Every structure is written in structure tokens, then in C-alpha cells.
Amino acid sequence: MPLRSTARTSLVDLVIEQMEQLITDGEWQVGGKIPAEPVLVETLDVGRNTVREAVRALVHTGMLEPRQGDGTYVRANSGFGAAVQRRLRRAADLEAYEVRASLERDAARYAALRRTDDDLAALRAALAERDRAWENSDVTAFIDADMHFHRTVAAAAHNSVLAELYEHLSDALRAALQAVVRRPLPDSVRHQFDAHTAIVDAIEAQDPDAAEQAALAHLTEAMDALRATRPDDEAPAAPARAKQAQEKKTMHDDGPAATVSATGTGTGGAARPDAPADAPAEAPADAPSGGAAPPVPAPGATGRRALYLGAGVILLALNLRPALVAVSPLAGTIRDESGMSAAATSLLTALPLLCFGLLAPIAPRLGRRFGMERSLLGTMALICAGTALRLLDSVVALFAGTIVIGAGIAVANVLLPGLIKRDFAARSGLMTGLYSMSLFGGAALAAGVTVPVQRAAGLSWQATLACWGSLAVIALVVWLPQTRSRTRTSASAARGAAHPVRGLWRSPLAWQVTAYMGLQSLSYYAAAAWLPTMLTDAGLSAGDAGWMLSFSSLLGIVGSFLAPVIVGRRLPAGALATVGAVLCAAGFAGMLAAPADGAYVWMTLLGLGQGAAISLALLFIVQRAPDIRHTAQLSSMAQCFGYILAATGPAVLGTVHDASGGWTVPVVVLLALLVPQVIMGLGAARPRHVAGR
Template sequence: MSQRSQLQAAGDRAITVPDRPTPPHGVTGARAAWLVAGVLLVALNLRPAIVAVSPLLDTIRATTGLSGTAAGLLTTLPVACFGLFAPFAPKLARKVGMEAGLAGVLVLLLAGVLVRLADSAVALFAGTFLIGVAIAVGNVLLPGLIKRDFPHRGGPMTGLYSMALFAGAALAAGGTVPLGHATGLGWRATLALWAVLVGVGVLAWLPQLAGGRATRPSAASAAAAAHPVRGLWREALAWQVALFMGLQSLNYYTATAWLPAVFGAHGMSDGQAGWMLSFSSLLGIAGALFGPVLAGRIRRQGMVAVCAGVLCAAGIGGMAVAPVGGAYLWMVLLGLGQGLAISLSLAYLVLRAPDARHAAQLSSMAQCVGYLLAAVGPLVLGALHDATHDWTVALVVLGALLVPQTVVGVLAGRRRHVGRHDPGAG
């Protein structure tokens, strides 16, 4: 066998960090059960630290004197970090391993949550920055780990992963204000309470570090590093996956940042507005659970993107016309649509990749492009509101962006794999 063939064979078996060989059928038995629990608890922690800010945003502005622009930056900063730091995640994982990398994610996330306890606007933004960096790495590593350890159960595992993301968001959106009222704590300490959940995640992930996986790169890892994935940035399919990731993320994070403010402008209390956001996230769990399963079983996966776009459009349209009168209906439609879209975008990272090595690189590219695009959303919607002193125009623009989202979602749904320009893809 030639040297190139040997590198190619090793690279195709390799993942971002193949610390210990994984059987072709993936992990099984007790190890699989512990891994599933660990993945779900890591995923559960990837949203509360940023979503918890939205229900408290008016209180934060009142006590710190932040301007509308600064408040918009506070909600946008983590999303921008998702895009800026996603490309570094595969390199980090090649050095320390996926398991150690995800442990580092949780530790950095815990640090960011606790830094925000300091009575300073600088600490607030610094902690938010650390949170954004941690989640950026976790966002990239988890799909690659799923592709590696659950190669024939990618759809159901992605569904569970997506469900955990929405569950974490729902807990933070609906629980932050009641937690603050119940404990009598200020908003800083209330935000810091989510460190408890991160601590549980750290404990749940420890068995993955103690499972005998070496931190030193293996021979397959060295071969993969010598022959990295190339050419994704020149592939239309990779761009379609990335743009779908970006547009659905723009919709989700913009709605998460400003929906409580929309409800508040029409007379809802902070607690009620936070509950509506939480209710939407609870419905998103259903969409997130079934989206990847459907995508893995039907031939025309783009139809899931169409369903997601229609549901979101109906929810946003209703918010523009009668935000309070039909609030529950609009949140049902929006939650289901966002759940389908988010889980489908994550499923595409697995389904459009021929192996775990490509899944990690596609995840890195899609989240770099996607989240940088998504970071613009809250700022633009806030600027439109400031210019018009009304939420209607902003919601119409948000709804209009569902058209290109649906188009690229349909294109990304074709049964193809990335890697045609990669010499190591075969």
C-alpha cells in the first residue's frame, strides 16, 4: 500500500481526536449509557448561561445604565464568539482529545458564569465572553463525537442532543426570574445560580476522562493531522449547510433576545414574558427530538426545512399582528418550527459528512459562518425598533429571512456528502 493510501485509510478512520479506536458499530453497553448521559448533560449546559440574560435584560439595563446598543451587544457577544472560535475547536481536540476538550468546555463555562458575579460592567461582558468561547467549542465537538461513537444512531442521538439544548434554554427562560424572586437574590447572583447545573455536568463527564482514553494523539490522529480535511470552503453543499445553520440561528437568537421585550411592550410582566419564551422552548423540545429522526428516515430531507419555515413564519406573523391575544398559539408554532430547524441543522452536520473527521470540519465551518451571521440578528432587530419605535417592522424583516433559510435548507437536504475536493476523502 502506498504512503498516500495508508494516510488516507488512517485519516478516514480518524476523528478529530481518535484517542482510542471506536468499533465500527460505535460504543455499546454500559459505556454507551454513561456516554449518552454525559452528552445530554453537556448539551443541557450549552444554552442557560446566555438565555438567562434575556428575561433580566430590562433589570440589568436599569441597574447598570447600559444603553440599548450595549444591551444588544450583551446578547450578541456569545453568538459572535460561537462563530469566531468554532474554527479552533478541531485543533484543540487534536491536541487534548474530545473528552478532555469537552471537560475544558465545562470548566471554562463555569468560570464565565462565576465571573459575572463581580459588581462591574466589565466583569459582566468578560464573563459573557468566556461563556461564548466555551459554548463555541462545545457546539463543534459534540456533533463530531456523536458521529464517531454513534455512527448508526446519528439521527436519534442528534435528536436527543437537540432536545437537551432546548430543555436547557427552557429552564433558563422560564426559571431565571422565579429563581430570583424565590431566593431574594439580585440579578447577578441569580445568573450565577446556573453554575450549579454546570457543576452537575462536570461530575457527569468525569467518567469519560477516567475511562482509560489516552490524551496523547494516536498514530491515526497523527496521520489525520498530516492529511487534514481540505476543500470544504469551495463546496456548494458545505455552504448550504453553513447558511442554513446561520439563518436558523439568526432566527432563534434574535427571537430569544427580543421576544420578552416585544411582550413587555404590550403590557406583559417580566415573569410572564419569560414564561412565554420558556413555553416556546418547551415546544421546541418536541421539534428538536423528532426533526433528526425524520431527516434520517425520509428521502427528501428538505421537506423538514419547509415545515420549519412555515411554522416559524406563522408564529412570527401572529406576533406582528396580535402578540398578546394569541401569545400561546404563536409560541407553539414558533417553538415547533425553531425546534425542527435547529435539530435539522445539527443533523445536516452528521448526515452530510462521510466520516467523523469531515463531520468535525463541517461543524467548524458551518458554525463559524453560521453564528457570525446569526450575531447580526439581535443588533439589526434592535436598531429597527429604535428607528421605528415599534416592533412590527422588525418582526416582518425577521419573517422575511425565513425565505432564504428555507431555500438553503432544501438544497442542503439532498442526499450527498461533502469531501469531493478533499484528497483524503477517497
């Protein structure tokens, strides 16, 4: 058999194989530039033409990419990856995102099941890098950081095939991401600040269902925006859409085990055996023609559990003020029957605020050590115990019970924002509104009905105060089932309880959130302590003055609910912080001009403004933290300094009144404090995460 000349071809093949090996082994990184032609000629000890043919062959397969005037770059680390990339480059942006939705939801699920502490640290670092790039308005860095974040999620799944597939898709997915970032879409869609945090939170909580739902919700929001803004030539043909809809309907009719793929391609399969029987059906990414896409299940709690958990949060919040506020209407009776001085009686309202501030730093440690559910159950037990102590006919027992109640409320104050962050990440505005509304509602209820209940039932002041313990008992019973779910303390979590977030106190954003919390609390508690006295000095009766304070609290319920709900929908948070301060300023100015004649108007303005401010302060804690751990620490920091500052407000305002001999200077002081409150509110409103490790 005659011999064939194969030397040249074989040499090219050998060079190709060697280059492929360099790429596969990672010595030539995807996205990196390969050595220049003279270097390759010398290193491989072959001719220039051989190198050129090998490079040309790898360019043809898609593994390499020549860039005019800038050399040759590695595009993919395998021929398969190159083929996938070539196909996706021909796809529309929406199609690429549908592929992402299918891939990333499984990556998030497996990451929640298999993640390690090192994976969590890498995810937090990637999330912080992404937010820094957004803050610096660096589009290229932001896209790189976003891709790095999702590659880190894929790596945390500990599935080498999945991670490699994601690497193959990364270039095409980068192009799709550029389409989202560069299109005229709302910042909330392009940045998706809370959505990425929700993914990390679910992975940290080792909740695969929540992780999958968070990943799907994140991508569906972008797909909906792309669908709404894509050019006509990207839209799928009507027959294809109708066919997909028919396939979905057929699959639905086949039985309850059939599910519709979240990618919107009309494919599906049997339900996963590890999914709960009552798991909500996944919404299709593509809506039927002429209609909006169905809502995507929100990350965190869903369905009946979300309703039950939400009711529990509202009941917990309702208990965080009545046991303390109820003391004020009974202060005269307590002083007369116990023989305490006025100064000693005033301590009954000052001590809880000091507890809020001084005990706030230990709350995150308790939450990490025992779990948030168990810790919150313990806060209700403390409120019940403190209320029972105050039944004893003893001044010591009265103060001891007040301190115990203050301790329970201090821990709940800190942990509840973290719970909202974890379980209601996609509905944080609504839940923060309900939470703060419950705070105001509990306070208004206690202020309005404590004395009527005492008179109607003929109770002693001890028994009247104890009545508010029954509300805590109800909350304790309703919350008890929650202790069997979600946060089980692992050994690593127990060790981590001794290690708070480092560097948080060096974060300017954390101090802006803290200052806003402190300034609005100071304004609220100082005004609440002295507004009835201002009105009585202006000629109103004591009963009417007390009613005005209750009326203001009732309006505060409205402001506290509406503010976080409309943030980002109708007004940005910074504008709403300014509006809240302007309402308060108008109310204080009215108190200077005509306190008695326009009392209803001034109390309405103050109630709405102060209600909006406290809701925004709580919302900032939830939104400015990248994960649950940071939320608890930021809540602790903000409430520690905030309530210590607030505790000084009534005394300072009273001192200024005594020194000036009237209420003009104290009210001017309250007006002046609104200026730094607005400045801090504008700073805290910017969509960033606090820094810390």
C-alpha cells in the same frame, strides 16, 4: 521403454504455465482483457491451435472468461479463486452476503489494529468516490466504487491471504451487490451512507470492536432487506433452517464461551481472546422462522458505555445555554445595580454569539490535538471558571466571565456533533434530537427559574448567575471518566492538528449546510430578542410576554427532539426543513394579524418550527461529513458563519423597526428570510458528503 510423443502436450502446458504466471504476477489484471489471439501467437512464438488449447484450458479452470464478440477476460488470478467464484455464482444473493459478513468484519477489525495514515487517506478517497457515483446515479460506477472501498479495507488489514481471498470473491460479491442495488429497496439500504462512514471512523479511531460491529451492521441491513424481498426459490428449506436454529441453540447451551457466527450459517467458535469480556453478543444474521431478525449492535458506543456516554452528552448540552440565557431575566437588575447603560447591558448577550462564531475555527484543532473527551472536559472547566469570575462585584469581571463562558460553549458547540458522529453513527438522529432538546431545555430552564430562584433565596444577581455553575460542575464530574477512553493523541494526529480539511470552503454542500445553520440561527435569535417587545406593544403585560417566550422555548424542545428522529422514517429531511419553515411562517404571519389574541397559537407554531430547524442544522453537520475530521471542520465552518450572522440579527431587526416605526416590516423581513432558508435546507438535505481533503 518406448518413447511417447509429448511435444504438443508439453508446449500447451508451457503456454498455460506462462499465461498463469502473467495473471498471478498481475501483468494481466483480473477483469482486464487479454491480448488478441494473433498477438499471443506472435509473442509466444507458437501456433494458433496451441494458443487456443491453452486459453480453452484456462477457461475451463475459471481463470479466463470468453465474451462473445469482445475477446477473453481474466476472471480470477488462481485456480483456487476460480473454483470459489464458480461455487459462489451458484449461490443465492443472501448466501454471498453471508460470506461477506464473515470476511469483512475481520477485515475491518484488523484494519483498525494495523492501518496507516496512507490507508486512511485511501479509505477516505474510496468513500468519496463511492458517494460521487451515487450522486451521479451511475449504478455501474457505484458498484465498482463500493467494491473498491471494501478491497481497500481488506488491504488496510495488511494480511495478504485475506486480501487475495477477497479478490477471489469480488466477482461473485459484485453480483450480490447488484442484486441489492437494483432491487426495489429504500435508498438508505442500497446506499448505506452512514454505515460506510462508521466503518472508516472506527478504523481511524483504531477501535477494532467498533470497526467489526460497523461492518457487521452494514451488511446485516442489506441481508435483512434481501431476506424480505427474495423470491421463494431463494428461501432456505424449512428443515435446513430448523437444523441451523438447533445448532445455534446447542452452541449457546454449551457455555458462555460459545458464540454464534454472524453469517447466519449456524457455525460458531470460541470467543476471541482480544475481545472484551463485556462485549455484546453478535446477533445472528438469519432470524428464526416467522420472526424478525434480532437487532444488530450499532457501531460506536454500546451497552452501558453508550448509556453513560449519552447521559454525559445530554449534561454537556444542558450547560451550553443557561449561563448566558440567565442574564436576560436579570438584565434590569444588573443595569440598575451596576450603573451600566442599556447598550452595555445588551453586549452581555451579544458577546457570547460573537464568541461562538469567532472561536469556532479553533475547536477542531483543539479536538485533534488533545482528543475530544479532554477538550469537552476543558469546556466545562471554562464555564465553571467564567461563572466564578462573575461572582466578583466588578463590571470588568462580569464581561470577562461572560467571554470565558462564551469561549467554552463555542468549542463544545463544534465538538459535540463530531462526538455524536463518532460514537452514535447508527443512532445519530436520536442523539442529535436529545442534544438539541437539551439545548432548548437548558435555555427554557434558565429563562423560567432564574428570577424565582433569586426571589425565593434572596440572592444577589451575582450569586444567582453563579448558581448555574453548579450544573457545569455536575457535568464535569460525570464527564471526567470519559477522558480515559477512545481518543488518545498520536504523534501523527498532533502534526495533523495544524492541517485542517482542505477544499471544504469550495464545497457547495458545505455552504448549503452553513447557510441553513446561519439563517435558522438569525431567525431564532432575532425573534427571541424582540418577540416579548412585540407582544408588550400589542397590549400584553411584560410578565405575560416573557412567559410567551418561555412557552415557545418549551415547544421548541418537542420540535428539536422529534425532527431528527423522524427524518428518513416518515419524512425526508428536505420535506421536514420545508415543514419547519412553514410552521415559522404561520407563526410570524399570526404575529402580524393578531399578536395578542392568538399568542399561544403563534408561539406554539414558532416553537415547533424553530426547534425542528436547529435540530436539522445540527443533523446536517453530522450526516454530511464523511468522517470525524470532516465533521469537526464542517461544524466549525457552519457555526462560525452561522453565529456571526445570528449576532447581527437582533440589531438589524431593531434598526428596521426604528426606521419603519412599527413591527410590520421587521416581521415581513423574517418571513422573507424563510425562503432562502428552505432553499438551503433542501440542498443540505440531499444524501451526499461534503468535498474536502
